[in-house]
Amino acid sequence: MAASAPGKLILFGEHAVVFGEPALATAINLRAEVFARPHAEWRADGGSLDEPRYRYVRGAVQKAKAQGPLWLEVRSMVPSGAGLGSSAAVTVATLGALHGMVGAIDPATIAREAFEVEHEVQGRASPIDTSTASAGGSLLVLRKPSEGLLWTIERDSRRWCLHRTDLPPLDFVVGSTGISAATGPLVASVKERVDRDPKARDLVREIGRITLDGVQALRRRDFARAGQLMDRNHAILTELGVGHPMLDRLVAAARATSYGAKLTGAGGGGSMVALSERPEATAAAIRAAGGKAFIVRSDPVGVTTLG
Numbered sequence: 044m045a046a047s048a049p050g051k052l053i054l055f056g057e058h059a060v061v062f063g064e065p066a067l068a069t070a071i072n073l074r075a076e077v078f079a080r081p082h083a084e085w086r087a088d089g090g091s092l093d094e095p096r097y098r099y100v101r102g103a104v105q106k107a108k109a110q111g112p113l114w115l116e117v118r119s120m121v122p123s124g125a126g127l128g129s130s131a132a133v134t135v136a137t138l139g140a141l142h143g144m145v146g147a148i149d150p151a152t153i154a155r156e157a158f159e160v161e162h163e164v165q166g167r168a169s170p171i172d173t174s175t176a177s178a179g180g181s182l183l184v185l186r187k188p189s190e191g192l193l194w195t196i197e198r199d200s201r202r203w204c205l206h207r208t209d210l211p212p213l214d215f216v217v218g219s220t221g222i223s224a225a226t227g228p229l230v231a232s233v234k235e236r237v238d239r240d241p242k243a244r245d246l247v248r249e250i251g252r253i254t255l256d257g258v259q260a261l262r263r264r265d266f267a268r269a270g271q272l273m274d275r276n277h278a279i280l281t282e283l284g285v286g287h288p289m290l291d292r293l294v295a296a297a298r299a300t301s302y303g304a305k306l307t308g309a310g311g312g313g314s315m316v317a318l319s320e321r322p323e324a325t326a327a328a329i330r331a332a333g334g335k336a337f338i339v340r341s342d343p344v345g346v347t348t349l350g
Contacts, residue, residue: 044078044079044080044140044141044143044144044348045076045077045078045079045140045143045348045349045350046076046077046136046137046138046139046140046143046148046346046347046348046349047074047075047076047077047136047139047346047347047349048074048075048131048132048133048135048136048139048176048177048345048346048347049070049071049072049073049074049075049121049128049132049175049176049179049342049344049345050070050071050073050074050075050120050121050127050128050129050131050132050176051068051069051070051071051127051128051131051132051171051172051175051176052068052069052071052127052215052217052307052316052339053066053067053068053126053171053307053308054067054068054069054257054261054273054307054316055067055250055253055254055257055258055272055273055276056184056250056251056253056254056276057280057306057307057308057309057310058229058230058233058247058250058280058283058285058309058310059247059248059250059251059254060169060171060184060203061169061230061233061234062237062247063186064186064247064248064250064251064254065183065184065185065186065251065254065255065258066171066183066184066254067181067182067183067184067208067254067257067258068171068172068175068181068182068184069175069180069181069182069210069213069341069342070175070176070178070179070180070181070341070342070343070344070345071127071215071339071340071341071342072339072340072341072342073120073121073122073127073132073339074119074120074121074132074136074342075117075118075119075120075121075129075132075133075135075136076117076118076119076136076349077100077115077116077117077118077133077136077137077139077140078115078116078118078140079113079114079115079116079137079140079141079144080113080114081111081112081113081114082111082112082113082114083112084112085104085111085112085113085115086112086113086114086115087100087101087115087116087117088115088116088117089114092104092115097117098164099130099133099134099137099160099161099164100115100117100133100134100137102134102160102163102164103134103137103138103141103156103157103160104137104141106138106156106159106160107138107141107142107156109141109144110144110145115137115140117133117136117137119132119133121133122219124223124313125217125219125308125313125314126306126307126308126309126313126314127217127307127308127314128172128175128176130161130164130172131157131161131172131173131175131176132176134157134160134161134173134176135153135154135157135173135176135177135345135346136176136346138153138156138157138160138346139153139346139347139348140348143348148346148347148348150177150178150345150346151177151193151194153177153346154170154173154174154177154178154194154196154205155170155194155196157173157176157177158170158173158174158196158198160173161173162198165226165227166227169184169203170196170203170205171184171203174193174194174196174203174205175345176345176346177345177346178193178205178207178345179342179343179344179345179346180207180209180210180341180342180343180345181207181208181209181210181341182205182206182207182208183205183206183207183208183254183258184203184204184205184206185204185206186202186203186204187204188204189204189206190206191206191207191208192204192205192206193205193206193207208258208262209262210258210261210262210341211261211262211264212340212341213261213318213340213341214319214320214322214338214339214340215316215317215318215319215322215338215339215340215341216297216301216316216317216319216322216325216326216329216336216337216338216339217307217314217315217316217336217337217338217339218293218294218296218297218304218314218315218316218317218326218329218332218334218335218336219313219314219334219335219336219337220287220289220290220293220312220313220314220315220334221312221334221335222287222289222311222312222313223312223313224287224309224310224311224312224313226308226309229285229309229310229311230309232284232285233247233283233284233285236283236284243283246279246282246283247283249279250276250279250280253272253275253276253279256268256272257269257272257273257276260272266302266318266320267302269302269303269318270301270302270303270304270318271302271303272303273302273303273304273305273316273317273318274298274303274304274305276305277294277304277305277306277315280305280306280310281306285306285309285310285311286306286310286311287306287310287311287312289312289333289334290306290310290312290313290315292332292333292334293315293329293332293333293334294306294315294317295332296328296329296331296332296334297315297317297319297325297328297329298317299328300319300321300324300325300328301317301318301319301321301325302317302318302319302320303317303318304316304317304318315334317329322338323338326338
């Protein structure tokens with residue numbers, strides 16, 4: 044049995060979603076594939092499941108209560124540490140393969156299990172990445188249920204309502220700084236700032252408004268407005284302390300040939316994303332500024348079995 048799942052881009056709302064504000068993510072056509080077959084002992088790519096790099100695979104095996112032993116093979120096009128949901132894609136694809144061995148796969152069940160795996164491995168997580176990898180397409184995260192509700196996920200006192208939101212097919216240019224930054228400390232630093240600074244709280248609320256405005260702009264194909272909102276979202280995230288000089292450099296380089304650009308993911312390094320109708324030119328500008336660039340497209344397909 045084999046399954047695949049997509050990576051993701053957060054278009055608006057990172058960090059603010061921790062405080063209950065909306066966030067918009069889209070699946071992208073970089074995917075992870077996981078193959079599973081019976082074997083004499085548990086193996087991942089021929090090695091031990093206990094190796095740190097397979098901690099999400101091991102977590103998925105435990106969560107799915109998989110009957111084994113199995114030989115698992117992981118193939119991922121989603122670059123690690125780039126803010127594109129690589130761990131979520133691998134987790135969801137692993138669960139898809141394991142569920143597929145015993146019956147049909149249910150994206151809602153896989154989304155919930157994958158979130159639990161990420162939460163247990165990372166210590167704290169939101170279900171945005173794992174739900175987007177499970178559902179495919181574009182997802183809007185809201186505090187309360189609304190039109191297009193896919194599923195609701197709760198943990199402790201937190202609740203996320205994941206909604207399908209239809210956007211036109213879009214090309215994005217991702218620029219990677221090559222700098223890895225741990226998500227946990229960045230999230231904690233924003234929380235500390237918001238707890239003590241009323242201005243930071245206002246900025247978080249503004250990100251929420253930007254997200255909802257951005258959804259509407261993209262739906263009506265007003266890419267100029269969407270780009271303006273991306274630029275403002277980037278400025279706010281930088282003001283909240285999760286920017287990086289290299290991110291600013293790549294964003295500035297991309298803006299000359301795109302509608303707008305911003306960091307995507309936790310920040311502190313990682314990646315930025317630009318909305319562009321001239322993706323090759325934008326990618327060339329990012330590379331000239333010292334980043335690694337690749338062009339991605341929104342992907343309507345979530346977790347799916349192969350063959």
